[in-house]
Amino acid sequence: MSKFFSLKFDRLIPYVPGEQPKDMSRFIKLNTNESPFSPSPKAQKYAAEAIEKTMLYSDPECCKLRAALADRYGVGAENVICGNGSDDILNFAFSAFCDGKTPAVFADITYGFYKVFAEYNRVPYRIIPLKDDFTIDPADYYNAKGTVFIANPNAPTGIALSVEEIEKIIQNNPDNIVVIDEAYVDFGARSCVPLTKKYGNLIVTQTFSKSRSLAGARLGFAIANKELITDLNTVRNSTNPYNVNSVTQAAGIGSLEDQEYTNENCKKIIETRQKTEEELKKLGFVLTNSYANFIFASHPGKSGEAIYKELKEKGVLIRHFDAPRIKDYNRITVGTDGQMKALIDDLRCIL
Amino acid sequence: MSKFFSLKFDRLIPYVPGEQPKDMSRFIKLNTNESPFSPSPKAQKYAAEAIEKTMLYSDPECCKLRAALADRYGVGAENVICGNGSDDILNFAFSAFCDGKTPAVFADITYGFYKVFAEYNRVPYRIIPLKDDFTIDPADYYNAKGTVFIANPNAPTGIALSVEEIEKIIQNNPDNIVVIDEAYVDFGARSCVPLTKKYGNLIVTQTFSKSRSLAGARLGFAIANKELITDLNTVRNSTNPYNVNSVTQAAGIGSLEDQEYTNENCKKIIETRQKTEEELKKLGFVLTNSYANFIFASHPGKSGEAIYKELKEKGVLIRHFDAPRIKDYNRITVGTDGQMKALIDDLRCIL
Numbered sequence: 001m002s003k004f005f006s007l008k009f010d011r012l013i014p015y016v017p018g019e020q021p022k023d024m025s026r027f028i029k030l031n032t033n034e035s036p037f038s039p040s041p042k043a044q045k046y047a048a049e050a051i052e053k054t055m056l057y058s059d060p061e062c063c064k065l066r067a068a069l070a071d072r073y074g075v076g077a078e079n080v081i082c083g084n085g086s087d088d089i090l091n092f093a094f095s096a097f098c099d100g101k102t103p104a105v106f107a108d109i110t111y112g113f114y115k116v117f118a119e120y121n122r123v124p125y126r127i128i129p130l131k132d133d134f135t136i137d138p139a140d141y142y143n144a145k146g147t148v149f150i151a152n153p154n155a156p157t158g159i160a161l162s163v164e165e166i167e168k169i170i171q172n173n174p175d176n177i178v179v180i181d182e183a184y185v186d187f188g189a190r191s192c193v194p195l196t197k198k199y200g201n202l203i204v205t206q207t208f209s210k211s212r213s214l215a216g217a218r219l220g221f222a223i224a225n226k227e228l229i230t231d232l233n234t235v236r237n238s239t240n241p242y243n244v245n246s247v248t249q250a251a252g253i254g255s256l257e258d259q260e261y262t263n264e265n266c267k268k269i270i271e272t273r274q275k276t277e278e279e280l281k282k283l284g285f286v287l288t289n290s291y292a293n294f295i296f297a298s299h300p301g302k303s304g305e306a307i308y309k310e311l312k313e314k315g316v317l318i319r320h321f322d323a324p325r326i327k328d329y330n331r332i333t334v335g336t337d338g339q340m341k342a343l344i345d346d347l348r349c350i351l
Numbered sequence: 352m353s354k355f356f357s358l359k360f361d362r363l364i365p366y367v368p369g370e371q372p373k374d375m376s377r378f379i380k381l382n383t384n385e386s387p388f389s390p391s392p393k394a395q396k397y398a399a400e401a402i403e404k405t406m407l408y409s410d411p412e413c414c415k416l417r418a419a420l421a422d423r424y425g426v427g428a429e430n431v432i433c434g435n436g437s438d439d440i441l442n443f444a445f446s447a448f449c450d451g452k453t454p455a456v457f458a459d460i461t462y463g464f465y466k467v468f469a470e471y472n473r474v475p476y477r478i479i480p481l482k483d484d485f486t487i488d489p490a491d492y493y494n495a496k497g498t499v500f501i502a503n504p505n506a507p508t509g510i511a512l513s514v515e516e517i518e519k520i521i522q523n524n525p526d527n528i529v530v531i532d533e534a535y536v537d538f539g540a541r542s543c544v545p546l547t548k549k550y551g552n553l554i555v556t557q558t559f560s561k562s563r564s565l566a567g568a569r570l571g572f573a574i575a576n577k578e579l580i581t582d583l584n585t586v587r588n589s590t591n592p593y594n595v596n597s598v599t600q601a602a603g604i605g606s607l608e609d610q611e612y613t614n615e616n617c618k619k620i621i622e623t624r625q626k627t628e629e630e631l632k633k634l635g636f637v638l639t640n641s642y643a644n645f646i647f648a649s650h651p652g653k654s655g656e657a658i659y660k661e662l663k664e665k666g667v668l669i670r671h672f673d674a675p676r677i678k679d680y681n682r683i684t685v686g687t688d689g690q691m692k693a694l695i696d697d698l699r700c701i702l
Contacts, residue, residue: 001578001581001582001585002551002576002578002579002581002582004447004448004498004527004528004552004579004582005447005448005582005585006446006447006448006449006450006453007450008450009447009585009586012585012589014584014585014587014588014589014592015588015589015592016588017408017411017592017593018408020408020410020411020412022414024407029407032408034406034407034408035406036406037406038403038406039402039403039405039406044402044403047402047405047598048399048402050567051390051395051398051399051598051602052389052390052395053567054390054398054564054565054566054567054568054602055385055386055387055388055389055390055564055565055566055567056375056380056385056566056567057368057369057371057383057385057560057566057567058566058567058569059371060368060371061371063373084435084591084594084596085591085593087590087591087593088590088591091590091591095357096355096356096357096360097355097356097357098357099357099358099359102357116589117589117590119589120586120589120590147355177355200353201355209408213405213406214405214406215405215406215407215408215409215593216401216404216405216406216407216408216409216596216597216598217405217596217597217598218409218593218594218596225353227352227353228353228355230352230353231352231353231355231356233365234352234356234360234363234365235360235471236365237365237366237367238363238365238366238467238468238470238471239438239439239442239468239471240435240436240438240439240442241365241366241368242368242436242438242566242569243435243569245435245567245568245569245596245598245599246567246568247398247402247567247568247596247598247599248596248598251402251405
């Protein structure tokens with residue numbers, strides 16, 4: 001830290017992304033929930049075509065992409081905002097809808113960035129513990145007296161609330177905004193997007209990083225009523241109106257046109273998740289009921305950290321968190337069948 | 352605005368980007384200082400190759416790109432941070448180095464986003480008027496009692512300070528940070544990057560949007576001493592560690608390897624600027640001494656707004672600002688010789 005760094009940030013601890021090993025070819029990488037499948041053919045084709053025109057600014061309004069998203073999700077283009085990943089939009093939401101009078105409200109075990117966004121935006125936050133089984137009690141979020149952030153399915157547990165449970169949370173917060181972060185929704189959970197037409201206090205965020213195989217392109221979006229989108233755009237246009245580059249906008253449109261490709265990939269991930277879960281249970285692992293493209297697993301016979309370290313030595317990267325409640329667990333991204341077989345073989349060897 | 356939008360932003364007026372006409376083919380577009388030349392061949396090639404791997408996250412540390420920038424600019428990789436455009440990094444600087452005790456300090460006529468960044472980050476700002484001839488008096492910035500932001504060359508005037516003048520500003524602000532925004536430096540002005548080795552209170556930002564023909568790819572960077580880069584990274588990693596996508600990182604590396612291509616394009620822009628300036632003077636225009644890829648011009652016989660509107664009717668887009676001191680001027684991007692000939696022909700017709 002330099003002597004010039006503003007003291008307002010003296011408590012700020014930045015987010016730590018999952019390891020990105022320099023020599024990736026040495027590893028089976030199951031630590032950042034990336035897709036094992038390439039971006040869709042049209043995503044690649046449209047992106048490649050967009051490159052030669054990158055001397056021109058990207059469309060700051062992302063008109064074509066927003067129209068394609070609106071079409072896909074059955075909403076109006078005015079109900080959509082695009083971002084440089086959904087992190088971008090989540091940060092806007094912490095900025096726009098939280099302040100000294102309106103804290104952020106989120107679970108103790110959830111996407112680790114929420115706490116960082118709150119600290120960075122210098123807004124108070126109230127943490128609601130998950131139940132002992134890592135599930136959320138919806139009633140804990142009724143009359144939240146703040147802006148609610150819920151990852152659904154939750155990370156790193158993979159556990160999902162039903163749309164009905166979330167609707168009750170929304171109904172019981174008429175004076176608060178509820179943000180549902182659906183980064184992992186395409187792997188078996190149900191989306192709350194249809195509820196955005198019914199409730200003016202709901203924002204749903206999604207990303208192209210997981211099910212759409214575009215983590216490296218950085219594309220996320222939110223769907224909400226027009227007024228909330230306007231507020232998010234006020235923040236966006238006050239920081240970086242050109243936040244989504246033109247190649248990524250093109251890739252996003254291509255991905256949406258190749259919807260069947262994404263559906264097929266999600267189906268494969270779900271099948272592989274189920275097969276891997278069975279194998280892990282045979283090895284004695286305790287698992288949460290994951291609806292995401294990852295598995296959250298602990299083993300009564302070996303610490304989470306030891307499993308993480310020994311797998312890394314064998315060339316398999318998974319993600320370990322050292323937070324007290326989950327230190328015995330590891331988050332394992334669901335890759336291809338072949339990758340998961342290698343994982344199981346290595347685990348069998350370790351245990 | 353929704354009823355949920357934080358009152359802390361009740362005075363916030365977002366930045367307004369230059370018009371992006373939906374039917375661009377109808378216009379000669381000289382309003383957003385884009386390059387008329389395509390991205391370099393290697394930039395295009397490397398970007399195209401990167402697309403198929405975008406299912407993986409981009410390198411959050413931008414290691415290869417930062418190494419290439421460090422090599423190009425004769426600094427260490429630890430002295431470089433990359434951003435989603437230089438706007439991204441300027442926003443980080445307003446956030447990291449300004450607060451209630453440390454205002455932002457900038458000119459009345461300069462890049463319009465500075466004021467928005469200050470308002471968004473809710474930091475006070477002190478505005479220093481340019482002299483009557485639109486030049487900066489360096490002494491006005493001595494002992495600034497705040498973080499200084501100077502665009503050099505300045506926008507929208509194109510006027511540049513010398514490195515010696517900026518060095519005096521740096522020397523006379525030992526307790527303040529000086530940010531030099533060199534978005535337009537490659538078109539004839541001299542860069543202050545070498546001074547970053549000598550002074551721990553200097554940050555230089557640059558962009559790939561202008562001279563490097565990559566506006567639509569969104570890539571900017573800053574060079575400074577290691578401690579200041581660490582502070583900027585703390586902000587970056589608290590908002591969006593994956594702020595630069597992998598296709599853009601690849602394009603940036605390609606552009607740096609094709610340095611001769613950029614040099615040639617800059618030479619062409621400078622020559623076209625000079626020729627266009629001569630033609631404009633013949634038509635009676637009053638010009639500033641621009642070192643940028645744009646010309647700042649007023650005409651004693653016709654208002655700036657009328658010229659802007661009549662050119663638009665003829666299919667030529669330039670940028671008009673309605674701020675009182677510069678409302679008689681227009682900012683005209685330097686395009687190809689052919690585009691500028693069309694501009695001059697239309698102006699001859701209008702006047």
